[in-house]
Amino acid sequence: MELTGAQIVVQSLKDEGVDTVFGYPGGAALHIYDAFYAQKEVRHILVRHEQGATHAADGYARATGKPGVVLVTSGPGVTNTITGIATAYMDSIPMVILTAQVPTSLIGDDAFQEVDTFGITRPCVKHNYLVRDVKDLATTIKKAFFIANSGRPGPVVVDIPKDVTANKTEYLYPKTVQIRSYAPVKKGHSKQISRAAKLLLLAKRPVIYSGGGIILSGASGELTALVDLLGYPCTNTLMGLGGLASDHPQFLGMLGMHGTYEANMAMYECDVMLAVGARFDDRVTGDLKKFSPHARIIHIDIDPASIGKNVRVEIPIVGDASVVLEQLVSAIRGSADQPDAESLGKWWEQIKQWQSRDSLGFEMSTEVIKPQFVVQKLHEITGGDAFVTSDVGQHQMWAAQYYGFSNPRRWINSGGLGTMGFGLPAAIGVQLAHPEATVACVTGEASIMMCIQELSTCKQYDLPLKIVNLNNRYMGMVRQWQEFFYDRRYSHSYMDSLPDFVELAASFGHVGVKIEDPADVEDALREAIATTDKLVFLDFITDQTENVYPMIAAGAGHNQMVLKPSADGSKPPERELA
Amino acid sequence: MRRILSLLVENEPGALSRVAGLFSARGYNIESLTVAPTEDESLSRMTIVTRGSDEVIEQITKQLNKLIDVVRLLDLTEGRHIERELLLLKVRAQGADREEIKRLVDIFRGRIIDVDEETYTIELTGPGDKLNAFIAALPSAEVYEVVRSGVSGIARGDRALRL
Numbered sequence: 001m002e003l004t005g006a007q008i009v010v011q012s013l014k015d016e017g018v019d020t021v022f023g024y025p026g027g028a029a030l031h032i033y034d035a036f037y038a039q040k041e042v043r044h045i046l047v048r049h050e051q052g053a054t055h056a057a058d059g060y061a062r063a064t065g066k067p068g069v070v071l072v073t074s075g076p077g078v079t080n081t082i083t084g085i086a087t088a089y090m091d092s093i094p095m096v097i098l099t100a101q102v103p104t105s106l107i108g109d110d111a112f113q114e115v116d117t118f119g120i121t122r123p124c125v126k127h128n129y130l131v132r133d134v135k136d137l138a139t140t141i142k143k144a145f146f147i148a149n150s151g152r153p154g155p156v157v158v159d160i161p162k163d164v165t166a167n168k169t170e171y172l173y174p175k176t177v178q179i180r181s182y183a184p185v186k187k188g189h190s191k192q193i194s195r196a197a198k199l200l201l202l203a204k205r206p207v208i209y210s211g212g213g214i215i216l217s218g219a220s221g222e223l224t225a226l227v228d229l230l231g232y233p234c235t236n237t238l239m240g241l242g243g244l245a246s247d248h249p250q251f252l253g254m255l256g257m258h259g260t261y262e263a264n265m266a267m268y269e270c271d272v273m274l275a276v277g278a279r280f281d282d283r284v285t286g287d288l289k290k291f292s293p294h295a296r297i298i299h300i301d302i303d304p305a306s307i308g309k310n311v312r313v314e315i316p317i318v319g320d321a322s323v324v325l326e327q328l329v330s331a332i333r334g335s336a337d338q339p340d341a342e343s344l345g346k347w348w349e350q351i352k353q354w355q356s357r358d359s360l361g362f363e364m365s366t367e368v369i370k371p372q373f374v375v376q377k378l379h380e381i382t383g384g385d386a387f388v389t390s391d392v393g394q395h396q397m398w399a400a401q402y403y404g405f406s407n408p409r410r411w412i413n414s415g416g417l418g419t420m421g422f423g424l425p426a427a428i429g430v431q432l433a434h435p436e437a438t439v440a441c442v443t444g445e446a447s448i449m450m451c452i453q454e455l456s457t458c459k460q461y462d463l464p465l466k467i468v469n470l471n472n473r474y475m476g477m478v479r480q481w482q483e484f485f486y487d488r489r490y491s492h493s494y495m496d497s498l499p500d501f502v503e504l505a506a507s508f509g510h511v512g513v514k515i516e517d518p519a520d521v522e523d524a525l526r527e528a529i530a531t532t533d534k535l536v537f538l539d540f541i542t543d544q545t546e547n548v549y550p551m552i553a554a555g556a557g558h559n560q561m562v563l564k565p566s567a568d569g570s571k572p573p574e575r576e577l578a
Numbered sequence: 579m580r581r582i583l584s585l586l587v588e589n590e591p592g593a594l595s596r597v598a599g600l601f602s603a604r605g606y607n608i609e610s611l612t613v614a615p616t617e618d619e620s621l622s623r624m625t626i627v628t629r630g631s632d633e634v635i636e637q638i639t640k641q642l643n644k645l646i647d648v649v650r651l652l653d654l655t656e657g658r659h660i661e662r663e664l665l666l667l668k669v670r671a672q673g674a675d676r677e678e679i680k681r682l683v684d685i686f687r688g689r690i691i692d693v694d695e696e697t698y699t700i701e702l703t704g705p706g707d708k709l710n711a712f713i714a715a716l717p718s719a720e721v722y723e724v725v726r727s728g729v730s731g732i733a734r735g736d737r738a739l740r741l
Contacts (some may be wrong), residue, residue, distance in 0.1 A: 118592060123603050127646045130592075147646060180741075181588065181649040305640035308633070 005134045005165035006031035009098060013042050015173040018069050020045060020060060020432055022053040026073025027113060028100035031165040045432065045461060048453040050077050052425040054084020055451065057177030058093050062412045063387060064433045065147045065218065067094040074100045074162075075113030078120065085155050085421055086124040090416025091239060093573060094153035095297050096144045097121075103131055103163040114534040126154030134167040142174045150186030152303040153216055163280050184302060188319035188327050196274070196298045196315050197331035202273035204343035205294075205350075206232040209255065209284075212239030212415065213277015213301060219322035220244065220408040223276070230339055233351055234262035237278050239415040242405035245382065252351070253360070256284040258397045261359035261561055262351055264550070266522045267292055268558040269350070276300040277321040280310040281416070282554075290557025300324045324464040359550045359563055360401055369518050371395065371470040371542045377403040377522050378440060379470060381529055386438040387430045389414065391423040391447030394476035397548045399442040421450030424467070428454060431463045438466065438529055445471040445539075446495050455508040458535050467529050469501060472544045480547045505537035512537040580609070581635050582654040582661060582731045584739050585624040585642065589615055593647040597624065598632050600645065610663075610728030621649065621656065627729045650739055653736070656733040664701070664727040665709045670720040671698040679716070686712045697722065 003011060009032050013021065022045045025033045036044050047053040050072045057068025068088075072081055078099045088095045099121075102111040118130045126145050129140050137160065144156040169405040200206065214223050214236075220243045227234045227250050234244050235255040244251050253260035255267055267273070273295040278284070285291045288310060299306075300321060307316040317324055362372045375398050378386070384406040390396040390413040405411050412424040412430060427441040441448075448469055458465055470476075478493040505512030511534050515524045521540070528536035549564035587593045594613055601608050609627040616623045628638060635653070642648050654661070665688075671679050672695075679698055683690055688702035702712055706729060713724065733739070 075587050119595065122592070122596060122599055128592075179646065303644070305637065305644050309637060 001170045001171055003171040004031065004035070004168050005137050005160065006035040008134070008137050008169070008171055009141070009160065009165065010035040010039060010042060011171060012138050012173050013069065016141070016145050016550065018042055021069045021071050022047055022056045022060070022429065023071030024050050024053055024073070024077060026077050026100065028074040028102055028162045029071065029077070031162060032071065032098070032100060032160075043132050044071070045428070046457065047425065047428075048456050049451065050080035051084050051421065052428070052451055052454045052457065053292055053513040054081045054095070054097065055419075055422050055425035056429035056432075057095055057453075058084060058088045058422075059089075059353065059389060059412055059429030060126065060433045061093050061095055061429070062426070063430040065144060065409065066563065067096050068224045070095065070097040072097070072099055073113065074102055074117070075115045078111075078115055078117045081123065082120065083417075083421075085121060085157070087220055087414050087417045087419045087422060088155040089124045089126065091212060091414065092153050093155065094149040095155040096141075096148050097155060097157045099157060100165070101130070101161040102161045104161045105163065107161065117157065121157045124155070125157050126152075127555065128157035128159065130159045130161075130165055132161070134164050134169045137164065137169075138173050139177065142177050143179065146177050146183065147179070151182070152306075185318050186320040188317040188324035190327070192315055192317045193324070193327045193331050196317060196329060198336055199272055199296060199298060199315060199336070200230065200274060200332065201239070201335060201337040201339060203232070204340055205269055205271045205347045206274070206344075207266045207270040207272075208232055208234040208274045208276070209237070209267065209278055210234060210240045210243050210276045211237040211279065212319045213279025214240050214243035215408045217302070217321035218278060218408070219277065219325055222322050222325035222329065224248070226325055226332075229329060229332060231344060232339070233266055233348070235259070235266065237281070237284055237415075238413070239401055240278065240409045241400060242408040245406045246404035247406065255401055257286070257554070258401065258548050258550065261357050261550055261563065262354035264552065264561055266351055270295050272296050272298070274298045274300070276325065279306045282310075285310065286552045286560075287555050287557050290559070292558070299385040325388050357563065359561075360427045362564065364518070365543065366518055368543045369515065369521060369540050370522060370548055371398050371472070372402050372538070374468060374470060374521055374525070374540050374542070375399055375442065377525050378442070379403050381522075382438055382440070384409065386440050387427075387434065389423045389427040389439070389441045390431060391443045391450075392418045393444055393447060393478075394422045394472075394480065394546070394548050395442055395444040395447070395470040397477075398470070401548075403442075420447040423453045424448060424451050424465075425457075426456055427465045428461075428463055431465055432461065440468055442468045442470065444476060445473065445498055445501070446475045452504075455505065455510060455535070459509040462533070463535060464532055465535045468525075468533070469537065469539045470542050471498075471501070471539055472542045472546070473498065474544060476546075477548070483547070484553075501537055501539040505535070510535040510537055514539045514541065516541045579632065579635065580627065580629050582659065582729060583626045583628065583639065583642070584652045584654050584731060585623050585626065585648055586616070586650040586739060586741070587624055588647040588649060589620050590647060591623045593622065594624075596645050596647055597626070597642065600641055601628075604637075604641065606634065612728040612730055621741075623739075625728070625730050650741065652733070652739040654731045654733055657737055659731055660734060661674070661705050661729050661731040662703050663706050663709055663729050664703050665700070665712070666725040667700045667713070668723040669698055669700065670696060670715055671721065672696060675717065675720065680713070680714055688712065724728065
């Protein structure tokens with residue numbers, strides 16, 4: 001059957017099994033939008049700003065494991081997506097972004113709403129295409145989905161000029177595609193697996209350090225099996241939270257800049273480290289010269305370029321986390337050796353001592369709401385199984401530290417790029433994917449303002465999100481760094497002239513509640529969670545002076561943590577090294 | 579360490595910008611880069627000369643291999659290989675210099691490919707240090723123009739970069 005390019009776009013999405021597209025129309029995209037008008041299978045969600053479309057698609061992808069799909073027009077439609085594309089790229093999130101382009105005859109002429117989409121997106125995509133011939137359109141879309149959702153996932157852009165969407169050709173959506181230069185490895189090399197099993201069983205002070213790759217690969221069952229089998233302690237990165245249930249007795253909490261004392265000390269003192277689906281990011285390692293000085297490292301990753309990039313690795317294993325972990329579990333089961341019970345006992349004693357410092361303890365107050373308390377209560381009320389999105393800053397760290405995730409794909413935040421404005425639109429994507437689930441956006445008053453317009457989208461599609469705004473009238477993390485490293489010169493980190501969030505929510509057709517008394521926190525949260533038909537915006541007025549602890553200053557080592565001042569009398573870090 | 583990386587890349591618009599962009603975005607250095615189509619019209623061959631520690635070179639090759647458009651990659655400097663560069667050079671050649679320069683060109687086994695009353699245009703191929711030596715031997719004030727192609731390379735023996 002002959003179809004126009006626009007019809008091919010829509011039909012390809014159907015054949016790919018896409019149920020939801022996040023987009024915003026414009027001139028060059030009008031043929032495609034016209035093709036959307038005539039059908040009902042693919043739901044189009046109209047956002048209020050293209051950045052919102054990318055974050056919503058990203059949230060949808062993180063919550064489901066299916067690629068998020070975005071459709072925007074040329075020029076400003078594309079430039080507005082860049083932050084969202086870069087966010088997805090840094091966190092390896094599968095997305096396909098369909099961008100309209102000016103007609104091929106006008107490309108390069110500085111035409112109205114023309115931008116070099118191929119060039120401007122190239123550094124922040126896994127791959128991108130400009131389709132110049134309608135005959136290539138269906139195959140290119142197929143390739144885009146294949147690349148986005150295989151190997152190390154990532155965003156793929158398909159740029160489609162307007163004339164291509166008008167031209168007709170015979171439609172055939174390929175069932176599979178072969179790309180001769182692209183064949184991601186899934187299975188780990190068997191020799192490396194047995195070396196890794198042997199080294200793991202030799203360990204006296206082992207640690208398992210796992211990241212977002214566990215979530216992306218769906219390897220949380222395999223990870224838990226390995227952790228149970230060995231009895232070794234395990235820490236998760238910010239991106240890996242939920243990979244091992246937070247109430248697992250061997251879970252040490254998050255590691256890194258705001259990780260727990262026990263997780264970071266275990267990383268520093270370990271003799272064998274198994275890193276899986278993690279990339280030794282600077283927020284995790286601190287000063288590389290002081291990083292895990294005694295460790296022999298096994299690194300499992302699907303991306304060979306992630307192995308040996310920052311840290312020297314003794315046993316590299318390229319492959320998909322779930323497959324490799326399964327191989328590793330059976331290699332260990334089949335081995336005659338056992339974990340060294342005596343050393344392991346001593347190691348756990350040491351870890352328990354570290355845990356006794358209670359590095360996440362905080363002082364409650366009856367006067368002012370403590371942000372950590374709000375997150376703890378949210379965990380309690382939702383049983384640790386809500387979908388929690390966040391923006392970036394102090395509230396993000398508190399959500400990561402205190403929510404305690406029981407399952408993967410529940411914690412949805414911008415870890416790599418650190419994008420303020422991510423939380424609300426991401427929650428839209430999550431709620432659309434899971435209409436019955438509780439979706440909470442833990443945010444701050446500065447972050448939420450960056451994509452606040454999406455409250456309108458929430459109204460249009462009746463999305464009953466729970467917005468937990470930890471409002472301290474500061475860009476809290478900026479203020480914290482200024483307190484520690486800039487002698488309390490709070491340069492431009494105070495949020496002046498904030499809106500009345502209760503009235504703001506109401507004007508968008510939602511329910512807004514302001515909470516100032518710690519005694520009201522629990523009831524407000526319970527009532528909001530019980531409200532399943534409306535978006536509730538909870539504006540918690542929180543302690544302005546609260547800081548995120550523990551903290552490793554940029555450039556310090558894992559053994560140079562600063563705990564909260566009241567716990568051990570230690571002072572905040574004195575200098576910023578990086 | 580100086581390395582010569584040979585790549586087969588998809589002969590697609592944008593493949594060059596992906597490679598060049600990778601080097602600039604990650605702060606790797608490019609000493610020279612040459613690219614041209616091959617006997618298989620779907621492929622281009624790229625030769626990149628770069629410098630870096632072993633760790634950096636390992637990252638460069640891994641990052642290049644990660645690009646979807648990169649089909650094959652070979653580090654020529656890991657084995658015996660031949661490298662050549664083409665030099666085109668215009669030099670003032672008058673009076674006594676005319677004979678002297680011609681002699682130099684012969685010594686370096688180059689060719690004078692264009693002549694007028696004032697100048698010679700010279701063609702010379704070889705490894706980079708040979709070209710450097712030739713340029714250094716010329717009276718420098720007399721050199722009008724130097725055009726170098728960047729390095730092309732190929733492995734010795736039966737080692738080959740092909741599909």
